[in-house]
Amino acid sequence: MKALLPTGDPREPVVLADVPEPTPRPDEALVKVEAFSVNRGETFKLEAPAPGDRPGKDVAGLVVQPAADGSGPNGIARVVGHPMAGGWAEYAAVPTDALAVLPDGVSALQAAALPLAGLTALRLLRTAGPVLGRRVLLTGASGGVGHYVTELAAAAGAEVTAVTRDAERGARLIELGAAAVVHDLADAPGPYDLVLESTGGPSLATALAKTARRGTLIWFGQASRRPATLDFFAFFDGPESAVIRHFHYLDADTSLGDDLAALVRLTAGGRLHPEIGRIADWADTATVLTDLRERRIRGKAVLTLA
Incomplete structure (x- = not known):
């Protein structure tokens, strides 16, 4: 073959x-x-x-x-x-x-x-917990994961701010349910109860500064391919007692097949595009x-x- x-x-x-x-x-x-x-x-x-x-x-x-x-x-x-x-x-x-x-x-x-993008989005939001009424910041929203996260989180009641440099992609994210789109992470107003960070490099520290007191930042990617440096004392300047959590999509209690079936049902029902x-x-x-x-x-x- x-x-x-x-x-x-x-x-x-x-x-x-x-x-x-x-x-x-x-x-x-x-x-x-x-x-x-x-x-x-x-x-x-x-x-x-x-x-x-x-x-x-x-x-x-x-x-x-x-x-x-x-x-x-x-x-x-x-x-x-x-x-x-x-x-x-x-x-x-x-x-x-x-x-x-x-x-x-x-x-x-x-x-x-x-599969990969949908599973990542589904399991990422499960890791985050209930998002109803929560302010959510999503970096690197232009790709497949970003689209799925935006649509699923908005449908679950989150107020999503998506970060993308692409104006056309930003317009589509609004259609999928994003409450706001910014083209530069520095322009995201904050603070956010939940930050989903996939860029890494200097963006991680910037995203952390947007996190609310006792909020959560979940780090699920490093698309910039640049190492990140964090200042412990920066927590006291903003997100006091915040949590930073690493995420990997294969670390889950459900099977890949069951979660793929869930994504298929959402797609068939017109709830995931x-x-x-x-x-x-x-x-x-x-x-x-x-x-x-x-x-x-x-x-x-x-x-x-x-």
């Missing part, structure tokens, strides 16, 4: 190559991939790939071989899945507890845009990855397999 393999060359980070078809473990289903999405964080990993790396975490397609242990779909089914690797290929072996069945109303393109900034044939994946790394794509990028 064909699969995309990393090259280590930033000018062409992946190439199509022939590889053996995966042999699923007993708890894995074999999925014929119809579409997959790529994430900006994956572009960074491709800069120095480890030997044998097979990228790809967000897939949608058709189960062509159910799991041998009887778990998961027991026949041919349209699914969305979140394997930890190997999804940028014609076929992927996906653990059944990381699969969700798709209804007719959710396309493969929509589904492929859900995957924002797809580019759709392309998977032969163009290298170009899409480069554009995503250089922030030339807003929202999700989805690749299709003919």
Whole structure:
């Protein structure tokens, strides 16, 4: 079968190559991939790939071989899945507890845009706790996670201020329920009960200064790729007794499959709208990855397999 393999060359980070078809473990289903999405964080990993790396975490397609242990779909089914690797290929072996069945109303393109960004948003807000009536600041809101967080948090009753440099993206975030959009973090008025920070670098200290007394800042990314420095005494100047919490989306008490099913239900019900900034044939994946790394794509990028 064909699969995309990393090259280590930033000018062409992946190439199509022939590889053996995966042999699923007993708890894995074999999925014929119809579409997959790529994430900006994956572009960074491709800069120095480890030997044998097979990228790809967000897939949608058709189960062509159910799991041998009887778990998961027991026949041919349209699914969305979140394997930890190997999804940028014609076929992927996906653990059944990381699969969700798709209804007719959710396309493969929509589904492929859900897993990593949607799971991150869903679990991030669960970590934050009830947001009804709370003032929420979201940095780095232009990407897929930012869109999902904004829509889910606003629907749950939060007053969301989103930070994005892109005016067009800002207008869309307002449509998705943001109460306000600022193009520079320094312009966010504050204070905020909850700050969701994904930029890192100097933005972390600036975001912390916007946090209310006894508020919470959840640090879930470092898109700037710059280290952050915090001054302990700055807490006394503003967010006295505030909490800083690290977040990783895989640290959860629910299964990936259950949470994917929740995202699918929200999408099917018109309560969650995957924002797809580019759709392309998977032969163009290298170009899409480069554009995503250089922030030339807003929202999700989805690749299709003919």
